[in-house]
Amino acid sequence: MTKEINSKILADFHKNLNQDASNNILKNAVAQVGIFQTAQNSDVKSKLNPTFNITVPTGKVSNQKRSGRCWLFSSLTNLRTEFAMKYDVADFELSQNYLSFFDRLEKANYFYQNIIETANLPVTDRKVNALFSRPNGDGGYWQYATDLIKKYGVVPDYAFPETAASSNTAEFDSVIGIMLRKNGIELRELVNDNKSETVINERVDEMLSEIYKVCVYSFGQPPKEFELSIGTDSKKMIEEASITPKEFLKQYFTMKLDDYVDIINAPQDSKEFGKIYTVEATGNMVGGQKTTYLNLPIERLKELSIAQMKGNDTVWFGNDVGKQSHRTKGLLSGDLHQIDQLFGIDTKMSKGEGLDYKQSEITHAMTLTGVNLINGQPNRFKVENSWGEANGEKGYFTMDDQWFDRNVYDVVxxxxxxxxxxxxxxxQEPIVLAPWDSIA
Structure with a gap:
């Protein structure tokens, strides 16, 4: 590799740039207000009218604040929407913190078991590296939430409210991360020293006890039972002197979580449509159900999502929210930022190429709650986000059809x-993908 930048090349760059007088105006605009603001398409707002002819009745949006629990917020939206419609409580909310507590504890155990299983592999092995790279983040998927709900039940938000640590998980992540990595090193040593399974399991129990303590300090002590007391919008009361989280789930919710499946759109040469996929060593719970994905064309994801909303059911969906979006205005448009027109470049790549070459990934989960159809075809969708009411239309975003095609990867x-x-x-038997695969 011998090509280098020299003074002649720089002089040519400078000359070419100055040949077009408009470049100076655009340079000043970008410098003063930034790339996205300069490139923003002013027509998008008028096209994304936040009205829809098909909607699922939902209440106030929730707020995940400075945490990565979007997948959990979106999952619980499906349950709380059912409860709200059935019992006439529009703004009812379940405790995300309650399930997040057990998610972090379960993830610690899941990490320890994977470390034990891979202890004989060198530390340079890519799978070992992947495990230690993300030992216990607060991200997740629909199946993670399903397993947690079935095992631990649910509670109203007042029964296990948010804390400073649950609302801003950076400090917890830092502490738990170093604990798990340190413990992971020790477990690898115990296995390689040929310690008995009994000795290793006892040490894991001690490690989990320490994790439990950090979780309690950070998130609170989860209730074994609680008083149920909820006022409906019609001034009635839903009351139980004492009820457990699993009893609450069984008695007040009819949603059959196991009836829902993950449908993905991964149009890559490495993945066929019509096939089932799963990701190795990716989960949050030992004994939980393995997350599987059926890969289908994007048109089918759209058809299924619309059918489900017509059936008065919301849709959990995974997406790349950072692309072509405006947080405060609540806009998701495939043509929001006209970067190519601003710089006179071509950045277009296929959706599959974006996944293959790390330009795109699933970064966020939200909930589809409405759609606008013209002659049976969608032109915009209503999206319930979990970023609080200060963004979008009281927390609701509007997404155009092009953004769905490009940035939606997973619907439940x-x-x-x-x-x-x-x-x-x-x-089908799932095709197993590596832990570092683009859909992991």
Missing amino acids: INKKYLSADELEMLK
């Missing part, structure tokens, strides 16, 4: 909306 759909062929596809 009730199996009753799948075709007979798609139901057969679900019976």
Whole structure:
């Protein structure tokens, strides 16, 4: 590799730039207000009218604050929406902190078990590296939430409220990360020193006890039972003197979590449509159900999502929210930032190329709660986010059809909306992907 930048090349760059007088105006604009503001398409706001002819009744949005729990907030939106409609409590909310507590504890155990299983691999092994790179983050997927809900039940937000640590997880992540990595080193040494399974399991129990303490200090002590007292919008009371989280789930919610499946759109040469995929060593719970994904064309994800909303059910969806979005205005448009026009460049790549070459990834989870159809075709969607009411239309975003095509990767759909062929596809043995795969 011998090519280098020299003074002649720089002189040519300078000359070419100054040949167009408009470059100086654009240079000043970008310097003063930034790239995205300069490139923002002013027509987008008028096209993303926040009205929809199909909507699922939902209440106030929640706020994950400075945490990565979007997947959990979006998952609980499905449950609380059912409760709100059934019991006439529009702004009812479940405790995300309650399930987050157990998520972090379960993830610690999941990490320890994976470290034990891979202890004989060198530290330079890519799988070992992947495990130690993210031992216990607060991110996750629909299946993670499903397993937690079934195992631990749910509680209203007042029964286990947010704390400073749950609302801003950076400090907790820092502490728990160093604990897990230190413990992971010790577990690798115990295995390689041929210590007995009993000795290793006893040490894991001690490690988990320490993790539990940090969780309690940070998030609070989860209730084994609580007083149920909720006032409905029609001035009635829902009351139980004492009820456990699992009893609350069983008695007040009818949603069958196991009826929902992950449908992804990963249009890559390495992944076929109509096939089931799973990711190795990726999960949050020992004994939990393995997350599997059915890969289908984006048009099918859209059709299924619309069918589910027509059935008065919201849709959990995974997406790359940082692309072509405006946080405070609540806009998600495929043509929001006209970067190519601003700089006179071509940055277009296919969705599959974006996944293959790390330009795109699933970074966020939100909830579809409405759609606007014209002659049966969608032109915009209503999105419930978990960033509080200060963003968008009281927390709701508006997404155009192009953004759905480009930046939606995963929707959670009730199996009753799948075709007979798609139901057969679900019976396949999953193709196992590496922990560093683009959909992990």
